[in-house]
Amino acid sequence: xxxVVLLSGGMDSAVCLALAIRKYGKENIIALAFSYGQxxxxxxxxxxxxxxxxxxxxxxxxxxAQIFQGSSSTLLQGNGPIEHRSYGEIIxxxxxxxxxxxxxxxxxxxxxQAAALAYSQELAEVSYGAHSDDAAGSAYPDxxxxxxxxxxxxxxxxxxxxxxxxxxLIRNNKAGVVKMGIKLSVPFELTRSxxxxxxxxCGQCGTCRDRIEAFKKNGLKDPIEYAIKIEWNKD
Amino acid sequence: xxxVVLLSGGMDSAVCLALAIRKYGKENIIALAFSYGQxxxxxxxxxxxxxxxxxxxxxxxxxxAQIFQGSSSTLLQGNGPIEHRSYGEIIxxxxxxxxxxxxxxxxxxxxxQAAALAYSQELAEVSYGAHSDDAAGSAYPDxxxxxxxxxxxxxxxxxxxxxxxxxxLIRNNKAGVVKMGIKLSVPFELTRSxxxxxxxxCGQCGTCRDRIEAFKKNGLKDPIEYAIKIEWNKD
Numbered sequence: 001x002x003x004v005v006l007l008s009g010g011m012d013s014a015v016c017l018a019l020a021i022r023k024y025g026k027e028n029i030i031a032l033a034f035s036y037g038q039x040x041x042x043x044x045x046x047x048x049x050x051x052x053x054x055x056x057x058x059x060x061x062x063x064x065a066q067i068f069q070g071s072s073s074t075l076l077q078g079n080g081p082i083e084h085r086s087y088g089e090i091i092x093x094x095x096x097x098x099x100x101x102x103x104x105x106x107x108x109x110x111x112x113q114a115a116a117l118a119y120s121q122e123l124a125e126v127s128y129g130a131h132s133d134d135a136a137g138s139a140y141p142d143x144x145x146x147x148x149x150x151x152x153x154x155x156x157x158x159x160x161x162x163x164x165x166x167x168x169l170i171r172n173n174k175a176g177v178v179k180m181g182i183k184l185s186v187p188f189e190l191t192r193s194x195x196x197x198x199x200x201x202c203g204q205c206g207t208c209r210d211r212i213e214a215f216k217k218n219g220l221k222d223p224i225e226y227a228i229k230i231e232w233n234k235d
Numbered sequence: 236x237x238x239v240v241l242l243s244g245g246m247d248s249a250v251c252l253a254l255a256i257r258k259y260g261k262e263n264i265i266a267l268a269f270s271y272g273q274x275x276x277x278x279x280x281x282x283x284x285x286x287x288x289x290x291x292x293x294x295x296x297x298x299x300a301q302i303f304q305g306s307s308s309t310l311l312q313g314n315g316p317i318e319h320r321s322y323g324e325i326i327x328x329x330x331x332x333x334x335x336x337x338x339x340x341x342x343x344x345x346x347x348q349a350a351a352l353a354y355s356q357e358l359a360e361v362s363y364g365a366h367s368d369d370a371a372g373s374a375y376p377d378x379x380x381x382x383x384x385x386x387x388x389x390x391x392x393x394x395x396x397x398x399x400x401x402x403x404l405i406r407n408n409k410a411g412v413v414k415m416g417i418k419l420s421v422p423f424e425l426t427r428s429x430x431x432x433x434x435x436x437c438g439q440c441g442t443c444r445d446r447i448e449a450f451k452k453n454g455l456k457d458p459i460e461y462a463i464k465i466e467w468n469k470d
Contacts, residue, residue, distance in 0.1 A: 105390070
């Protein structure tokens with residue numbers, strides 16, 4: 001009984017953590033965050049803050065950057081700038097391929113490590129915050145339903161049936177995730193979605209735009225600070 | 236075109252590497268070995284020696300030992316002794332569960348990293364040396380055909396169809412792997428299978444026994460040294 005929860009420091013995984021705590025109690029949960037050479041490594045501190053808020057144990061594991069040798073992912077340190085456009089626009093232009101911010105097989109890497117930790121700790125589940133907006137087109141193939149289903153089978157088979165992969169948000173879109181988080185009193189003010197390096201979120205990268213939009217759709221103002229003026233709904 | 240080959244320092248993966256070189260040429264191959272807190276970390280040097288022999292690039296990546304916190308796997312440093320019995324006997328006694336030397340989801344961890352490296356380097360395949368003797372019973376669930384098939388789907392889906400997982404030895408047993416290696420002039424004298432820490436192979440752990448048996452079935456003497464006297468076939 002219990003769960004390893006992938007915790008990125010963003011809002012989706014914070015909602016996953018709140019759901020896990022409600023289901024199993026905080027003493028049966030381990031949050032797992034990663035340092036993998038991401039530009040926005042500030043998110044690790046956000047993950048720690050969220051885990052501390054909920055008084056849950058957190059492990060910050062290191063992924064060896066050597067395995068990304070040669071990758072041009074703009075999310076990785078040393079590579080080109082992150083686009084300041086919405087994913088809708090980016091996908092429209094890039095067509096069939098992955099987007100520039102795709103990190104090679106990142107979800108596979110993180111979920112494998114979560115499965116190993118769950119088996120080691122005798123926790124029966126691994127959860128992560130994939131939701132229905134994640135897999136738009138072929139932008140992030142490691143967020144697709146086919147990836148999720150195959151990875152779930154691989155984790156179950158590879159651990160002798162001891163670990164099950166769950167994605168509790170998979171039927172919700174990002175606006176639905178905000179709604180659920182509000183109900184669960186998730187401290188969104190402690191989270192961070194921005195892909196840039198600055199402490200204040202840029203408000204212009206694809207993930208900032210998605211987040212802002214998700215709050216707007218709920219008629220809410222995001223509690224975090226942005227570097228540009230955002231037009232929130234009138235009261 | 237090209238392949239990332241999981242290279243453990245043992246004989247199966249050395250045969251995989253020889254097959255990959257024959258198929259794609261050495262300049263299109265990267266060997267990938269891991270340091271993961273294994274007792275028998277000497278195997279990493281063997282992997283390097285095999286890669287050097289074939290003049291192939293090798294990456295030695297680190298798996299963060301934190302994700303094995305709480306694991307009782309006897310293959311990991313700090314845990315109890317490795318049994319000096321054959322897998323046949325061990326499995327007979329342990330019944331349905333995994334064996335003591337099972338490292339939580341190890342193949343999932345390694346294959347995920349290999350997939351990330353292959354995508355980063357624009358190599359189309361990942362290969363590993365699973366063979367038909369590996370998955371006996373439920374001893375090593377991450378060597379089972381079901382794991383292989385699911386993981387192959389997860390890697391394909393999660394990389395947008397850019398990386399394919401192959402297991403070229405999957406229809407061979409270990410004796411067949413020796414036979415194939417001899418044909419391909421694999422330098423078995425540079426490999427190591429033993430799970431113990433000593434430089435000379437113990438000849439008594441499950442993996443030493445399997446290796447010795449595989450050479451015997453081919454009427455051959457294993458070129459590596461053993462700490463005990465092995466009764467090889469008469470000439």
